[in-house]
Amino acid sequence: MRDFSGGHEWLSINTATLRRQNGVEQPLPVILDACARHGIRAVSPWRDQVHAAGLAQTARSIRAHGMALSGYCRGGMFTAVDAAGLREARDDNRRAVDEACELQAACLVLVVGALPGALQGRAAHKDLALARSQVRDGIAALLEYARARAMPLAIEPLHPMYAADRACVNTLEQALDLCDELDPVQAGALGVAVDLYHVWWDPKLSEQIARAGKQRLLALHVCDWLTPTTDLLNDRGMMGDGVIDIREVRGWVEAQGFAGYSEVEIFSHRWWQRSHDEILATCIDRHRRSV
């Protein structure tokens, strides 16, 4: 297992961690500059931020900073109420793959979607099995497109509390079942993003990480689970402030041969009130001590 105590060369910053400050959306160039100031070697930007800043401009800026992309956030949202919606999702996911290629991302992260309309508070139906079948078909179709462009797809199982509105793939086992079905050859075209916030509770976690193996472990996201957690979406904790034994899980992942970045992704009303410099200094400190 790698020793992170001496530096932060394997720390990546998911740009959502710096997305807001006191309620004001922060432009991606500002976020990238802040990361560069702190010697961050890798980031994982969100699509809406990239679109706002311009794709070509962002690609140039990332190259100028000498940064890598530990992932690109995100494709997915494969479910829909009708054929037109499914086509729209397909086309949008293809664009996401193209963007990930231009940005030379390590993978495109997939948050697969759930009951259509639920995120807006009005689920069109309650058929989780149908949603899961649309997700399967959506990934299968996108995989062909992405494989031809050598862009790995990373299915991110989301915590079961998001099963209704964000992602109906909710355990690592379920994600790996999909991988095995759609990509039996295991050549790295399809795998998983293991975000500890979503999977830390799973009694089968170590077993499924071992099952995934190096070929399927495409990304590792870290933050912490606070007690109490006061908001289902935006109350993630800084590493070390919660109950997740992050180092133990990183050990399991690295035992499989994973040697990539540890990507910090913290959605938090609390942290979004602090300055970029304070957040990044804390991330670096905790990366050394608690990751």
Place this chain on the structure above:
Amino acid sequence: MRDFSGGHEWLSINTATLRRQNGVEQPLPVILDACARHGIRAVSPWRDQVHAAGLAQTARSIRAHGMALSGYCRGGMFTAVDAAGLREARDDNRRAVDEACELQAACLVLVVGALPGALQGRAAHKDLALARSQVRDGIAALLEYARARAMPLAIEPLHPMYAADRACVNTLEQALDLCDELDPVQAGALGVAVDLYHVWWDPKLSEQIARAGKQRLLALHVCDWLTPTTDLLNDRGMMGDGVIDIREVRGWVEAQGFAGYSEVEIFSHRWWQRSHDEILATCIDRHRRSV
């Protein structure tokens, strides 16, 4: 599958559903009277409510109302930081079994506990495997005591969002693994309480309900999952107001031979602002139409 549209003879009310009104804790006798007014044949009371009202008094009152107990809430909380804490949990759980016997409950529901101290916001450690091993040992010891008194124990897997502070048994599969390990004979001494709020998202739900079979299915709890959910604990929905396909899951449970009560358990700041009569009338209506 039973037809509930014509009446509510199989509706049970978990007394937490009526526990508060506009911030004021409601005494159990008041709750039982309200249930009796609405022709409710079964309830599942909480221990603190029973203690406040008096055990013997509650047993008499329940008999006078001609009510059954679909369960008794709750035993569990098996984890602790030291031997004294474990002994205390053991003794308290034995008392819970004794009370369940006096109240002639169908089963004692077990919310097994998680990281000690986490519920108070300060977890003593992050070792979920240790907590799970204490839970296993606690159930094993209690099972001997409960079996001798013919009181079935129902392990309730709780939603993974409670894994840190309330229960580290988080899927039906995990609960059934425990059942199979501790009670291989499957004579009804140990089983599960299936609360749809906790398990509805699980991709293995129908498979694990089939695995449980009649002997392990000791209780069925219903409410609904709202989108959005604004509070991790007290924002449960009334049946029909959320995204859970309750009837489908009840069908799976009844296909195994389950023929017990459908117990409504709604922790909700919203519903606790309404009158008992309004809540109960709504429960009865939704029991007929959405359960």
